[in-house]
Amino acid sequence: MDFDYTPREQSFREEVRDFITENLPPKEKRDKNFLATWLEKVRAKGWVGFAWPKEFGGSDGGLMEQAILKEEMSLAKAPPLGTSMMGLAWVGPGIMEYGTEEQKQKFIPDILDSKVTWCTGYSEPNHGSDLAAIQCKAELQGDHYVGNGQEIWTTGAPWSQWIILLTRTDFNVTSKHDGITCFLVPMDAPGVEVRPIQNMAGDKHFAEIFFTDVQVPVENRLGAEGEGWKVTVSALANERSSIGEVTQLQAKLDDLKELVKNSKRQGKPATEDPKVRRTVAKFEMKISAMKYNGLRYLTKQIKGEPLTSETSVNKLHRASLEIEMDDFAIELSGQAGLQLKGGEEAVDNGTWSKGALNWPNVVIGGGTPNIQRNIIAERILGQPKD
Amino acid sequence: MNFGFTEEQNLLKDQVQRFMKEACPMTRVREISASENAFDKDLWQQAADLGWLGLTIPESYGGLGLKWIDLIVVLEAAAEGLSPLPIASHALATSAIVACASEEQKARWLPAMASGAAVVTLGLYDEANWIDPAAITATATTAGGKVSLKGKKPFVNDALAADYLLLAVQGPDGLALAAVGRDQVQVAAQPTIDSTKPMASVDLSGAAIDAADLLPLSPAQLAFLTDCGGVATTAEMVGAGAAVLSMTSTYAKERIQFGKPIGQYQGVKHRLADMFVDLESYRSLCYFAAWAVDDSPEELAKAVSMAKGYASDAFAQIGIDGVGLHGAIGFTADYDAQLYLKRSKWARPMYGDSDYHMDRIATLGGL
Known part of the structure; x- marks a missing residue:
């Protein structure tokens, strides 16, 4: 056991820090071309798809270096390393694992170059957590499939150009996990209709999508017919390791501590209030637990030991922390904490109040807390399925 | 960066788990806990022979010279079976001696601790649930070439099993640890709801030790x-x-x-x-x-x-x-x-x- 970084890891960290110092101006000094320039530069560095194989345009980066890169980037509150978030997180890896040579050449470069944004069609009106109970139908007719059905809660659908879509190609199966097929579908295909849904924070990040006789060429099928569940499970494994970033929570905690230092409770400094101190300490403790859990699991991965579902542990921590930290900040600020961005008394420009309405983004996507508990109880502790 | 245990540490864990299963199963734990002094000398000697008692004692004093990260492998695995052996107390006394004692004192105490010949425990605070130098009220005063002790320490872990106790006191030159033999002080069992963790009060009053048995202890x-x-x-x-x-x-x-x-x-x-x-x-x-x-x-x-x-x-x-x-x-x-x-x-x-x-x-x- 050794928590010191090797000289190679340390020098990589220095390289990332130097890059950030050189290329990340403070927010107020960023012009409108900043993001495009930033994306070009990180791409040139090979840091987009950093862990991907070189043959696909990645850098073959090690897991530890990848963790360092993410850690430094989020400590600096840098913009993302690519705008195709789901493309980088699981669509790309899915295509690299299951895609045809043609698909790899067609889709991977655009993900790395932030040219194409992907969304993910996994949820249907009657099937959210019960992912495998898919009803959206695809039928082979000659050289193409015809898709009919509806997706919902699809994050990013209003601005995505492509969707990775789960469909059912066979309804006569004994196990619901059979007969599922995965497709890559352009959002501008005839018969695809996107209706944005406003969430409780006032944003329109997600949408429902209607598919009416949408023709999808056979070459856009990802993996074999009926193999969709396998493709999805491996994609979601990517999601669970890519969600749950500790550094973002650490940055949020730093902001929260600043707020505490500038707040009063009943006329006295909030820093002296035992409940405030204990609450902040609990956040710090849980974030640290996530950090060391993450490093322990990372070590297992590097050693080639199989990870079962341990990452669900951090996902549960993150779910409760996201909600509790925003709520605590609001409580600390009294009524002013309730104002959103632009409000006369809004605290930290409404960051906390917005967060208090936006937590389902991180808490529900990728499996609700109760699903994570099922995963832990069944896959790790061996309890019988519901 | 590597947050995993080594092959040796994993083997050590297996060894302790096997020991608990074979030599100290729960039926034995219950027997030991119910016995006088709640201590099993034979098991203790077996633990010593396996090297567990000298894990963090430097090699020059008969130990293995390993670290706390190795020690906790033993503590964790032994606690799976609720081991009543005073391994943690002994290890804490070891760390106290390694940190505070002179070379002469180390040479006098550590080899016997590594071999299992002496069971040693550590008692720090005199007020239950108060962690602060001010919670140490027992005293050591110099008189006629001897150091006389006064005060009472409640809830000292494994005090009845110990041959020697290291007890924190307010000494003539600030905080100190007084090393006393169990027979030099009054030790009385203080039963709690957890009989696998025997504790006792230690009355120091009337005990007199040599100056060579006092270890300076900084805050x-x-x-x-x-x-x-x-x-x-x-x-x-x-x-x-x-x-x-x-x-x-x-x-x-x-x-x-x-x-x-x-x-x-x-x-x-x-x-x-x-x-x-x-x-x-x-x-x-x-x-x-x-x-x-x-x-x-x-x-x-x-x-x-x-x-x-x-x-x-x-x-x-x-x-x-x-x-x-x-x-x-x-x-x-x-x-x-x-x-x-x-x-x-x-x-x-x-x-x-x-x-x-x-x-x-x-x-x-x-x-």
Whole structure:
């Protein structure tokens, strides 16, 4: 056991820090071309798809270096390393694992170059957590499939150009996990209709999508017919390791501590209030637990030991922390904490109040807390399925 | 960066688990706990022969010269079976001597501690649940070439099993540790609900020791030893917590109610999952803290407070749910789940409860 970084890891960290110092101006000094320039530069560095194989345009980066890169980037509150978030997180890896040579050449470069944004069609009106109970139908007719059905809660659908879509190609199966097929579908295909849904924070990040006789060429099928569940499970494994970033929570905690230092409770400094101190300490403790859990699991991965579902542990921590930290900040600020961005008394420009309405983004996507508990109880502790 | 155990550490863990299963199963734990002084000399000697008692003692004094990260492997695995052996107390006394003693004192004490010939324990504070130099009120005063001791220490771990005790006192030149033989002081058992962790009060009054048996103790060393105590306790909470979770999880798979194993109901399985989440989390924090003892002392205080602060409340709940999910059988004296619940009560305030540690996290975190 050794928590010191090797000289190679340390020098990589220095390289990332130097890059950030050189290329990340403070927010107020960023012009409108900043993001495009930033994306070009990180791409040139090979840091987009950093862990991907070189043959696909990645850098073959090690897991530890990848963790360092993410850690430094989020400590600096840098913009993302690519705008195709789901493309980088699981669509790309899915295509690299299951895609045809043609698909790899067609889709991977655009993900790395932030040219194409992907969304993910996994949820249907009657099937959210019960992912495998898919009803959206695809039928082979000659050289193409015809898709009919509806997706919902699809994050990013209003601005995505492509969707990775789960469909059912066979309804006569004994196990619901059979007969599922995965497709890559352009959002501008005839018969695809996107209706944005406003969430409780006032944003329109997600949408429902209607598919009416949408023709999808056979070459856009990802993996074999009926193999969709396998493709999805491996994609979601990517999601669970890519969600749950500790550094973002650490940055949020730093902001929260600043707020505490500038707040009063009943006329006295909030820093002296035992409940405030204990609450902040609990956040710090849980974030640290996530950090060391993450490093322990990372070590297992590097050693080639199989990870079962341990990452669900951090996902549960993150779910409760996201909600509790925003709520605590609001409580600390009294009524002013309730104002959103632009409000006369809004605290930290409404960051906390917005967060208090936006937590389902991180808490529900990728499996609700109760699903994570099922995963832990069944896959790790061996309890019988519901 | 490598947050995993070595092959040697994994073998050590296997060895301790085998020992607990074969030489010290729960029936034996119950017998030892009920016996006079709650100590088994034969088992102690076996542990010594396996090298566990000298793990952190330097090789030049007959030990293995290893680190706390190796020691907690033993503490965790032994606690899975609620070992009543005073390995943690002995290890804390070892760290006290390594940190505070002169070469002459080390040469006098450490070899006998490594060989198992002498059982040694450490008693720091005189007020239960108060961690502060001011909570040390026992005194040592010099008179006629001798040092005379005065005061009373409550709840000293394993004091009845110990041959020697290191006791914190206000000495002539500040804080000190007085090394006394058990026969030099009045030791009286103080039974608690956890009989696997025997404690006793130690009355020092009237005892006189040589000046050579007094070790200077700086406030920083006192804090360090308290933190080591927190690491040792938390490591035992990891082992005991894992054991009671495993016991409860197995029961949930086998116990049928309403035609199904109770582990199929989310009210049960989700509680088991929450137990796992907490256990995993204080386990990770504990391993980091144990590493920090030797390799990053400047991070130790915060690391210990994170680990013990988390474990104190989490293991208490795991103990309660371990019994509770079993239903009435868990409530019986014959069933072992209750012994873990009692251990969780013992561990909760030991070397700082969650209030103490959370407040220290806040302070160290800039509040």
